Amino acid sequence: AATGKGSDAEAPLPGVILDSGLLEREELALPAILHCPRAGDDPPCDAAFCSETCRDAQLTAGHHRLLCVALDAEKRRAWQAFRRYSEARYDTLGLAGLVIAQAVSDVAFCGMDPQDAISRYSRFATMPWPELLAARAADRETWRQLRWVVVHSACKQLRGVFESLPPPLDDLLSEEGFAKLVGMLDLVTKDLERPNPQDHRLRSVLEEMKAPPPLHTELGRLTLAWMTAKRLASEAQEPNEPDSDDEEEPGETQPLGLAQLAQRAARLPLLPGFVGFGLYTTVALTNHSCSPNIEVVPAVYNSDVVGTAQRDIAAGEEITMSYINEDKPRHTRQRSLLKNYGFVCRCARCQAEEGSTTPRE
Numbered sequence: 310a311a312t313g314k315g316s317d318a319e320a321p322l323p324g325v326i327l328d329s330g331l332l333e334r335e336e337l338a339l340p341a342i343l344h345c346p347r348a349g350d351d352p353p354c355d356a357a358f359c360s361e362t363c364r365d366a367q368l369t370a371g372h373h374r375l376l377c378v379a380l381d382a383e384k385r386r387a388w389q390a391f392r393r394y395s396e397a398r399y400d401t402l403g404l405a406g407l408v409i410a411q412a413v414s415d416v417a418f419c420g421m422d423p424q425d426a427i428s429r430y431s432r433f434a435t436m437p438w439p440e441l442l443a444a445r446a447a448d449r450e451t452w453r454q455l456r457w458v459v460v461h462s463a464c465k466q467l468r469g470v471f472e473s474l475p476p477p478l479d480d481l482l483s484e485e486g487f488a489k490l491v492g493m494l495d496l497v498t499k500d501l502e503r504p505n506p507q508d509h510r511l512r513s514v515l516e517e518m519k520a521p522p523p524l525h526t527e528l529g530r531l532t533l534a535w536m537t538a539k540r541l542a543s544e545a546q547e548p549n550e551p552d553s554d555d556e557e558e559p560g561e562t563q564p565l566g567l568a569q570l571a572q573r574a575a576r577l578p579l580l581p582g583f584v585g586f587g588l589y590t591t592v593a594l595t596n597h598s599c600s601p602n603i604e605v606v607p608a609v610y611n612s613d614v615v616g617t618a619q620r621d622i623a624a625g626e627e628i629t630m631s632y633i634n635e636d637k638p639r640h641t642r643q644r645s646l647l648k649n650y651g652f653v654c655r656c657a658r659c660q661a662e663e664g665s666t667t668p669r670e
């Protein structure tokens with residue numbers, strides 16, 4: 310509630326979206342969502358699926374079969390409590406919980422060898438999550454200890470969900486094993502943030518109905534509110550890492566002209582994007598290069614990620630992708646890779662550019 314300042318900016322907008330007939334437009338209709346068959350159980354399951362195929366696959370061989378169907382009510386409650394805990398502390402903990410559930414499902418429902426199941430998900434796990442922080446954060450010792458406390462608590466909760474797992478799967482519920490799994494997911498999961506698939510349809514509908522500016526404004530506010538909420542949620546979880554990839558180089562920014570600003574605004578999304586993470590073992594195995602020969606991007610309409618060749622690739626040549634924004638100068642790339650991925654890049658481009666730029670202190 311606005312107090313004192315009494316500005317017009319705080320006044321609620323008229324219900325433009327509802328009055329415009331926008332919501333009834335056929336082009337903008339979403340496919341019906343399928344709920345989990347246990348949506349009405351106690352505790353209720355809030356999972357939603359995009360199609361029958363998707364739901365059936367999850368209920369036959371996915372982690373959802375274990376977490377929703379195989380567990381009793383008390384354990385399902387424990388899982389939901391763990392999920393809330395990880396949402397409040399660090400998303401990747403929840404992802405690690407799902408990975409464990411999937412490994413157990415692979416063994417229990419798909420007859421996979423336990424050794425294969427565990428190595429499928431943990432073969433890149435070398436550094437415990439709390440230790441990954443050690444090299445980069447300012448008050449690192451405090452945060453390192455805090456992360457171990459979180460790992461301890463998360464493990465305890467998960468042991469309440471899964472009880473006893475057969476070896477070697479039980480290693481995933483040891484504090485060291487779990488911390489390494491979270492550390493691995495932190496490094497190798499692909500950020501699947503992508504634009505809302507309705508965005509381009511909405512754009513053309515608005516154009517066609519010559520939508521009044523207030524409608525655009527209202528949609529813009531919706532997106533802005535979403536982005537703000539997302540930023541606040543992520544800030545509440547962990548300390549801000551200084552020097553992120555997105556850091557602008559000094560002197561690089563130049564004042565934009567009006568035409569450029571308008572162009573930039575026209576490219577902004579009308580609707581909030583979708584967020585998610587995926588573990589793609591092929592992508593996780595792909596090494597970094599600052600002069601990569603493929604670009605890896607999420608597909609728009611499904612959970613695939615697609616690697617596209619950036620130039621001709623010779624038979625036998627190593628496939629490489631870029632983990633960072635490779636348009637940055639050498640020292641920025643090197644610093645970012647060391648901070649966020651823990652290695653000094655010795656790719657061909659970095660070697661060729663060595664000494665060619667003035668080093669900054």
Ligand SMILES: [Zn+2]
Pocket residue numbers: 345346347348354355356373377378
């Ligand atoms: Zn369910």
Ligand SMILES: [Zn+2]
Pocket residue numbers: 358359360363364
């Ligand atoms: Zn689906």
Ligand SMILES: [Zn+2]
Pocket residue numbers: 598599600642654655656657658659
């Ligand atoms: Zn490099």
